[in-house]
Amino acid sequence: MEGLAPYMPYIWLGFAVVMAVCEAATTQLVSVWFVVGAICAAITTIFTGSIIIQSLVFVFVSLIALIVTKPLVKKFKQSHEKVNTNSDRLIGQVGVVLHSIDDPQSIGQVKVMGEIWSARSDYAPIAKNERIKVLAIEGVKLLVEPAQ
Numbered sequence: 764m765e766g767l768a769p770y771m772p773y774i775w776l777g778f779a780v781v782m783a784v785c786e787a788a789t790t791q792l793v794s795v796w797f798v799v800g801a802i803c804a805a806i807t808t809i810f811t812g813s814i815i816i817q818s819l820v821f822v823f824v825s826l827i828a829l830i831v832t833k834p835l836v837k838k839f840k841q842s843h844e845k846v847n848t849n850s851d852r853l854i855g856q857v858g859v860v861l862h863s864i865d866d867p868q869s870i871g872q873v874k875v876m877g878e879i880w881s882a883r884s885d886y887a888p889i890a891k892n893e894r895i896k897v898l899a900i901e902g903v904k905l906l907v908e909p910a911q
Contacts, residue, residue, distance in 0.1 A: 768812040775805035775817065792836050800825030852876075853897050857910045864889045864907075873907060880905045 767774070779801035782794040804821035811817070858875030864887045865871075873882040873895055882895070882905040889895060894910035 767814065768808075771812070771814060771817060772805050772808045775801045775808065775821070779805065792832075796825045796828040796832070797821075799828045850900050853878075853880075853905065854899060856897050858895050858897065858907075860889050860891050860893050860895055863891045870904065873905060875905065882907045884908060 779798050782797040782801060785794045786792070786798065800821040800823075803824040804817045807817045807820045853875050856875050858873045860871055860873050860882075861879065862872040864882060864884045866887045867883065867885050869887065870881050870883050871889065873880055875895075875897055881903060883901075884895070884907050886908045889907070889909055895907040896910045897905050897907055899906040
């Protein structure tokens with residue numbers, strides 16, 4: 764292992780670059796802590812040639828970075844969790860049944876805001892030409908109820 768000591772700064776920096784590339788290639792924070800740990804381990808090579816100490820610095824700094832930033836990451840992920848789509852504007856809108864919804868397991872067809880959608884309802888049956896209100900979107904189907 765002592766034969767590696769002169770190359771360890773390059774190995775740690777190379778590892779930091781690889782982890783940074785992995786981080787850049789993902790949409791989640793998965794390896795940024797290892798980048799910080801590897802850079803600190805590379806700096807440690809200035810003070811000691813012990814690979815064990817460098818590895819301990821890497822693990823310790825990576826763990827501390829993870830613990831310190833975890834609340835920030837959690838807060839960031841929660842604020843970006845829900846991805847709205849154009850279809851979300853249909854929720855709460857009123858439409859009309861084109862093909863009746865006979866029971867909760869059957870699929871009918873409704874027209875809402877000029878668009879035709881497949882729909883189901885826990886409030887079935889809902890007859891053709893009755894007005895409905897959109898409660899939610901489940902995949903490519905609307906969950907509807909009779910409009911008041």
